[in-house]
Amino acid sequence: MIYTVTFNPAIDYVLEVEDFNLGNVNRSKDSYKYPGGKGINISRVLNILETDNQALGFIGGFTGEYINNYLRELGIQTDFISVEGDTRINVKLKSGKETEINAPGPNISERDLEALFNQIDQLKSKDFLVLAGNVQKTLPRDIYSRIQARCMDKDIKVVVDTTGEALISTIKNKPFLIKPNHHELSQIFDVEIEDREQAIIYSKKLLELGAQNIIVSMGGEGAVLVSQEGIYYGEAPKGIVRNSVGAGDSLIAGFLAKYSQSKDTIESFRWGIAAGSATAFSMDLCSKEEVENLVKSINIKKIN
Template sequence: MIYTVTLNPSIDFIVRLDHVETGSVNRMDSDDKFAGGKGINVSRILQRIGYDNTATGFLGGFTGKFVEDGLVAEGIKTQFVAVDQDTRINVKIKADQETEINGAGPDVTTAQLEELKRVLSGLSADDTVVFAGSAPASLGNQVYNELIPLVRETGAQVVCDFEGQTLLDSLAYQPLLVKPNNHELEAIFGVELNGIDDVETYARQILAKGAQNVIISMAGDGALLVTPEATYFAKPIKGVVKNSVGAGDSMVAGFTGEFVHSKDPLEALKWGVACGTATAFSDDLASIDFIKETYQQVEVEKR
C-alpha cells in the first residue's frame, strides 16, 4: 500500500477574475474548492491512475470534514488524526498575475502527534510512504526527522518531496525518490546551473548523499531522472500552463505509483512526466484521460 502524509492539509479555494484591484471590491468570475496539500494531491493522482492508497496526516473542523469527504468521494482511503482547530484554507487567485494567500494551519498537540506515529509505526516492508510539503508551525519541519526514521524502521520505503534543509535532512534515510526543481537544486548547493550537464552533476551529489532516485523538474525545459545506473532526460511537452501548483505533486504520484508497481525507473519517469505535464495544462489535477493522452507524447532519452 502507498500512504501519503500531509501534515498541513488545506481547502484550496481557487478564485478566477481578470484583474485584482487592491483596496477595492473585486468580484470573481468563477471559483472552485478542492481538497489540497501536497500529499493529498499525490493521493488524488495515484487514485486516478489506478493505484489504491491511504491518505493520512492531521485534519480538523468543518474544513477538515470537507477535505476528508472529498477524498472519500474519489475512492481514496483515509486514516487522518483529528486535531482541535480547523484545517486551513489556502486562497489561490488566478488573475493577470497568480497570487496565493496560504493559511497557517492548526496547532498539533503532543498526543495527536503520537497518534500519527502509531499509524506510521504499524506499516510493513510492503508499504511506501510519501512525505510531502511543510508541517504546521506548531510542529516545524524538524518533525520529519522523527517520522521518516519511524517509517524506515518498519522496512517501508519513503518518498520525500521537500525543499532546502528538510530535503537534505531526509537523505540520511535513503528515500526512494526526491524531486527538487532546478531552482531548488541551485539553492541547496548555492550555485548557478548552466545547462543540463550542471543539473546532472548536482543531482548526482544528492544521489551520493543517500537518495535512491532523483528527479530534477525543469518546467518548460523537461525533467532529468538520475539513478545509480543511468540518467534519463524527458523532453518538454508544449502546451498552455494553467496549474503550476499541483504539477510537481502529480509527477511524484506518477513516478511512485509506477515504480512501486513495476520497479522500472524509465517507465516510472514517463508516468511522472505525463501526470505532471497533464496537471500543468489543467485547471485542477489532471483527469486520467488527459494523463493517458499526455503519456503518448512523452519522449525520453538516455544520457
Template structure:
C-alpha cells in the first residue's frame, strides 16, 4: 500500500478574472475548487492510475470536511486526523494575465494529533510506501521527518521524501528509498550554481553518498535525471507542449514514478512514466487525468 501525508491541506479556490484592478469590484469568468497539498496531489494522480493508496494528514473544520469529500469523490481512500480547533486552509489563486496567490496558515496541530499520526504510521508494514511531501507547519517540531524515518527504519517501509533544504538533508542518514529535489533545491542544498547536466548528476551522487537510495531530479522544461541505487543514471527530455500550469507538476511526476515502479518494479519504466506524467500535468489546468491523457494512464 502507498500512504501519502499532507501536513497542511487546503482548498485551492481559483478565480479567473480579466485585468484584475486593485480596489475595484470585479466579477469572475470562471471559478474552480480543488483539494490541495503535495501529498494530496500524489494521491489523486495515483488514483488516476488505479493504484490503491491512502491519503493522510491533518484537517480541521468545515473546510477540512470538504477537502476529504472532494478526495473521496475522486476515488481516494483517506485516513485524516482532525484537529479540535481552527479550520483547514482556503488558498485563493487569482488568474488574469498572471497569477496572484493568497495562502493562509491553517490550524494548530496539537501534540495529541502528532501522537495519533505516529501511532497510525507505526502500523505500516514491510514494503509499504510512505510519501512525506512538502514543508511542515511552524507548530510542528523541525525534526518531525527525522522522527518518522527513524521510527520506521527497521520495518522495511519504503520512505519517499519530497522536501527541501535542511528538512531533506536531515533525513538522508535514514536512507529514504527515493528523494525528489528539483534543480533549484539541489542548488540550495549545496549552495552552488548548477549550469550543466553533469553537475546535476555530480550533486545527485553526493545525495546518495549522504544516504539517499534513489534520486529523481526534476529539471522542469529540461526534463529530468534519475540515479538508481544500482548506480545507473537515466536522463530524459521533457515532453514538448503548451505549458498551462506548473503547480503540482512535480507531485504528478512523483506519482508517475511510484505508479510505474509499483506496477513493474522497473526503474527505467518508472522514470519514463514519471516524466510523461509530470509533463502532462504542466499541460493541464490542474492535475492530469486518464480522460485527458489515456495514453499515459492505460495499463502498460
C-alpha cells in the first residue's frame, strides 16, 4: 500500500479573472475549488492511475471536512487526524499571470504528532510512505527525518518531496526517492544550477549522501534520474502549459503507480514524466488517458 502524508492540506480556491485590476471590484469569469497539498495531489493522481493508496495528515474544521469528503467521494481511502482550527484556504488567481496567496494553516500539537506516529508505526514491510510538502513553522525542521527513523527497520520505501533543511535532514536516512526541481537543488548546495550537466553533478552528491533515487525536474527541459542503476535523462513532451500546480506531485505519483506494479525504475521514470507533463497541460490534474497517450512519446536516454 502507498500512504501519503500531508501536514498542511488546503482547499485551493481558483479564480479566473479576465483582466484583474488591483484596488477595484473584480468579477471572476469562472471559479472552482478542490483539495490541495502535495501529498493530497499525489493521492489524487495515484487514484486517477488506478493505484490504491491512503491519505494521511491533519485536517480541521469545516474546510477539513470538505477535503475528507471530497477524497472519499473519489474513492480514496483517508485516515486524517482532526486538529483544532480550520484547514487553510489558498487562493489561486489566474489573470494572464498566475498569482497565489497561501494561508498558514492550523497548529499541530504534540498530541497530534503522536497520533500520526502511531499510524506510521502500523505500516508494514514493502509499503510506500510519501512525505510531501512543507510543514508548519511551529514544527521541528527534522520532522520528516524523525518519521523516516520509525520506518528504517521495516523495509518501508520512503519518498520525500520537500525543500531546504527539511529535505537535507532526511538524506542520511536513505530515502527511496527525492524529487527536487533544479531551483530547489540549487538552494541545497547554494549554487546556480542552469543545465542538465550541473543537475547531474549535484544529484550524484545526494546519491553519495544516501538518497537511493533522485529525480530533478527542469520544466520544459525534461528531467534527470540519478540512481544506483545509473543516470538517465527524460525529454519533456511538447504541449501548451496551462497549469503549474501539481505537476511535480503528478511526476511522483506516476513514478510510484508504475513502480509499485513493476519495480522497474526506468519505466517508472517514463511514467512519472508523462504524468507530470499531462498535469502541466491540463487545467487541473491529469487524466489516465492523457498520461497513457504521453507515455508513448517520452524518450529516455541513458547517460552513464
